[in-house]
Amino acid sequence: MERYIRQTMLPEVGKEGQRRLALGSALIVGVGGLGSPVALYLAASGIGRMGLADIDVVSESNLQRQVLYGEPQLGLPKVDCARERLAALASPSCALITHPGGLTAENACDIISGYDVVLDCTDNFSARLMIDEACFRLGKPWVHASIDGFYGQVTVFNHRAGKRYRDLYPDADALADMPRRTIGTVGPTPGVAGSLQAAEAMKLIMGIGLPLDGRLLAFDILNMDFNIVEF
Amino acid sequence: MKVIINNKEIEVEAGTANLAALLRAQGFTGVGQAVAVNNRVVPKADWEACGLEDGMKITVIRAVCGG
Numbered sequence: 001m002e003r004y005i006r007q008t009m010l011p012e013v014g015k016e017g018q019r020r021l022a023l024g025s026a027l028i029v030g031v032g033g034l035g036s037p038v039a040l041y042l043a044a045s046g047i048g049r050m051g052l053a054d055i056d057v058v059s060e061s062n063l064q065r066q067v068l069y070g071e072p073q074l075g076l077p078k079v080d081c082a083r084e085r086l087a088a089l090a091s092p093s094c095a096l097i098t099h100p101g102g103l104t105a106e107n108a109c110d111i112i113s114g115y116d117v118v119l120d121c122t123d124n125f126s127a128r129l130m131i132d133e134a135c136f137r138l139g140k141p142w143v144h145a146s147i148d149g150f151y152g153q154v155t156v157f158n159h160r161a162g163k164r165y166r167d168l169y170p171d172a173d174a175l176a177d178m179p180r181r182t183i184g185t186v187g188p189t190p191g192v193a194g195s196l197q198a199a200e201a202m203k204l205i206m207g208i209g210l211p212l213d214g215r216l217l218a219f220d221i222l223n224m225d226f227n228i229v230e231f
Numbered sequence: 232m233k234v235i236i237n238n239k240e241i242e243v244e245a246g247t248a249n250l251a252a253l254l255r256a257q258g259f260t261g262v263g264q265a266v267a268v269n270n271r272v273v274p275k276a277d278w279e280a281c282g283l284e285d286g287m288k289i290t291v292i293r294a295v296c297g298g
Contacts, residue, residue, distance in 0.1 A: 030298050032298055033297070033298055034298045035298070120298075121298050122298050123296060123297055123298035124296050124298075125294070125296050128296070145298070146294070146295045146296055146297060146298060147295060147297040147298065148295035148296070148297045151295060152295075153292065153295065168265055168272070168294075169263065169265060169294045170274075170275065171262060171263060172263075172294070174262065174263070175262075175263045175294055175296070183295075183296070183297035185297060190297075190298065216265075216272075216292065218290075218292055223238075225238060227270070227290060228270065229265075229267035229270045229271065229272055229290055229292065230267075230270060230271045230272065231265065231267075231271075231272035
């Protein structure tokens, strides 16, 4: 297939990897700063099915980093705008499913059970703990990223019964109880983290390479420092 | 003795017994933080038992929540 030739020509991907992508599915929780690059790259990659979960509408202060949207979408639900944009660039065979109610404690297991891998593109600790719990129960891997300013981190949790969010941050419950604050950032911070998340999801679906499981990549694009720690 | 914390070299004050004491002295609370020594995370319960060595690379990772 000409469409995917630049990735199928790689021996690590090949026809088999492309077939696995076409049979694969991913749930993107949060289609904001992280979710935008994740969704764009996964849609373009030839993934078979992609879910988008978010309850937000597009607001003006989103546009500097949430590259799925523009001014014509202001005030509209993000999942609908994202679906429209992604449908225009994905293969027609890619199924795009919206979950406009977002992910909640009530529906998390139901929704996640329908996907191979979960991408955590959320903006709060409570949502991450919810994903951690649901994925642990269902035995699903999830690709975590979070950002603040010029700083970001990416890792894979619960891959083959591997490490969990709570293993890395045992006091995560206390973090979830802290009041929310508005976080400043530049677009490339979630751009880098989201691109890495998309790469990890593609690797997990194709079963290639060495996933960031048990390893946390932390980066600071202000000083251009990238570092991996094992946990 | 010198150690490197988050890419900054610092002189460890005499009498700083272990990793927990060093982190306290440097103002790290440990809340929402994971700490790696030479790129390997040391669980909080082991910070007291973790001795300091010259040239040790310490990375304090803070949980962030933006997306």
